[in-house]
Amino acid sequence: MRTDLPARAALLLAALALLAVVAVAGVSVGTRAIAPAEIWRAFADYAGSDDHLIIRDVRVPRTILGILVGAALGASGALIQTLTRNPLAEPGILGVTAGAGFAINLGGALGLAGSQSAQLMLAFAGSVLAVLLVYSVGRTSPLRLVLAGVALSSVLAGLSLGMRLMLPDVFDRFRFWSVGALAGREQMSHTIPLLAIGIALVAAMAVARPLNAMVLGEQVAHTLGGHTARTKLAVLVLVTLLAGAATAVAGPITFVGLMIPHLARRLAAGSIPWLMAYTMVLGPILLLVSDIGSRVLLPTGEVPVAVVTAFLGGPVLIWAVRRYGAASL
Amino acid sequence: MAARLTAQDITLGYGERVVSEHVNLDVPDGAFTAIVGANACGKSTLLRSFVRLLRPSAGTVGFDGRDVNGYRPKAIARQIGFLPQGLVAPENIVVRRLVARGRYPHQSMLSTWSAENERAVQEAMAAAGVAELAERSVEELSGGQRQRVWVAMVLAQETPYLLLDEPTTFLDITHQYQLLKLFARLRDEGRTIIAVLHDINQACRFADHVVAMKAGRVVAEGAPADIVDAELIEEVFDLPCVVVPDPVTGTPMVVPTA
Incomplete structure (x- = not known):
């Protein structure tokens, strides 16, 4: 409502400011110590030194990657939790993660997953196919959708595991992808997945208002004049695009999609458009903070970011289970 | 007629x-x-x-x-407005925001909240007797209050x-x-x-x-x-x-x- 706008906008601006700080930190902090003045010069007075190269070719792309992947995971989590009215849903529940993992394993077994971009395409295709399968089985109700997603995920995970046990080199290749990380993934071209994420984020804002009616239940949304079938389909397409692209780029970092919508929901107080906006800022903050943590936590080297987000997300998940429990399922 | x-x-x-x-x-x-x-x-x-x-x-x-x-x-x-059975409110939503959802058919994709919408919501809450609950969370209301909030929502649809x-x-x-x-x-x-x-x-x-x-x-x-x-x-x-x-x-x- 009109009276809420200043408070909500102020909160969003504060979150954006925090994101800016975290992004600057993401460019500044790393295993190689670089003086702040040198960081500034990397942009203002580029000389092509090692430090400048690290800043411009590694840390900046990695930070941008983190922002878009974090926003995509947060937004897709918020969308799927809203649509299924299930606070424990996350994008992986539609089979996105298992589908991507299976495709990479299968591709590896068939000798197709040689390059990083081949892996990226395999992962994305696997995500999309898995969701299509889940949707065709479970489209009649949110509960069926979730059950179909969980069932397919288990089957695909089992098949993937079987392939990895039988084929050691598939296992080796999968290990790198499966940890979920931003490190080492900033070097390849991500133009297409990042563009897809950007467009999907804008579209996610556009479905937020119809979802505002949808959360009152499908009957109410329908009699309020909503296009319920169209909205549901749009949400599923967007979740697949966002989570599929994010997973393809950075591997499975599922906790962001699970926990960020919980935090954002407290702030949004029932408004889906604001929920979407908050998740798109808080998701990148969590991912970048985790990524910075992954660089500095161990003196010997990097911890994969998914390990750090899980570390931060674990307690939040336990809190959510205690708070909502089985009643919401 | x-x-x-x-x-x-x-x-x-x-x-x-x-x-x-x-x-x-x-x-x-x-x-x-x-x-x-x-x-x-x-x-x-x-x-x-x-x-x-x-x-x-x-x-x-x-x-x-x-x-x-x-x-x-x-x-x-x-x-035509409709109040079905067995409604469940979203979590964390306060009464006036739930009632405001009744204005959905009067809004377009980009329109902002108008004085007309605000008036309709206030009148609906007054008619259903939930005006004094406006800032309360729907979850914490009694069954009777909650039902009146839903009635207010469908009244706001005008x-x-x-x-x-x-x-x-x-x-x-x-x-x-x-x-x-x-x-x-x-x-x-x-x-x-x-x-x-x-x-x-x-x-x-x-x-x-x-x-x-x-x-x-x-x-x-x-x-x-x-x-x-x-x-x-x-x-x-x-x-x-x-x-x-x-x-x-x-x-x-x-x-x-x-």
Whole structure:
């Protein structure tokens, strides 16, 4: 409502400011110590030194990657939790993660997953196919959708595991992808997945208002004049695009999609458009903070970011289970 | 006066199962119509067809001479409001924000919250008696309060037609009467009310027009005093009874025998 706008906008601006700080930190902090003045010069007075190269070719792309992947995971989590009215849903529940993992394993077994971009395409295709399968089985109700997603995920995970046990080199290749990380993934071209994420984020804002009616239940949304079938389909397409692209780029970092919508929901107080906006800022903050943590936590080297987000997300998940429990399922 | 909302020879069902066949009904304008009947007689199904939740497999539900399914969803949603059963509010939502959702059909994708919307929400909350709960979280309200909040939501929709599916279920007798009086007042202000009611005595007391259904058919309709007698109740509910005048209002009152 009109009276809420200043408070909500102020909160969003504060979150954006925090994101800016975290992004600057993401460019500044790393295993190689670089003086702040040198960081500034990397942009203002580029000389092509090692430090400048690290800043411009590694840390900046990695930070941008983190922002878009974090926003995509947060937004897709918020969308799927809203649509299924299930606070424990996350994008992986539609089979996105298992589908991507299976495709990479299968591709590896068939000798197709040689390059990083081949892996990226395999992962994305696997995500999309898995969701299509889940949707065709479970489209009649949110509960069926979730059950179909969980069932397919288990089957695909089992098949993937079987392939990895039988084929050691598939296992080796999968290990790198499966940890979920931003490190080492900033070097390849991500133009297409990042563009897809950007467009999907804008579209996610556009479905937020119809979802505002949808959360009152499908009957109410329908009699309020909503296009319920169209909205549901749009949400599923967007979740697949966002989570599929994010997973393809950075591997499975599922906790962001699970926990960020919980935090954002407290702030949004029932408004889906604001929920979407908050998740798109808080998701990148969590991912970048985790990524910075992954660089500095161990003196010997990097911890994969998914390990750090899980570390931060674990307690939040336990809190959510205690708070909502089985009643919401 | 010709009815604006009509069912013309409609057949309703779910998949292969036919619930109602050849139902004709003209909903009287500006009146309070109660649909009564035993469980599973098709009264909720009929209501659902009026709000496009169920498409008739034959026949037409018409509004102003046009098929209700032919309207743009938001256009028909500005004419006909509906309160279904078993509603669950989203978590963390305060009353006024839930009520504000009733303005959905009056908003476009990019429109901002207008003074007109705010007025409608305030009036709806006042009418439903939930204005003082405006800042409370819906989750922490009692069942009766929550039901009135949902009523406020559908009132904020500001539709001339208001359809209610068993709106008094799960409420204690005081809250039931409060709600029915509210609907009667809305009728007095010019709205058309159509409610599925379980309690035949309440239907007789508050409704101008009673539609009695059995096994998917309309067996009788008319003013309560004209149609409700022991014979009809026996036929519709399979319940031996006597019908006496209500000591307060003089409307028919059903008293089961033995």
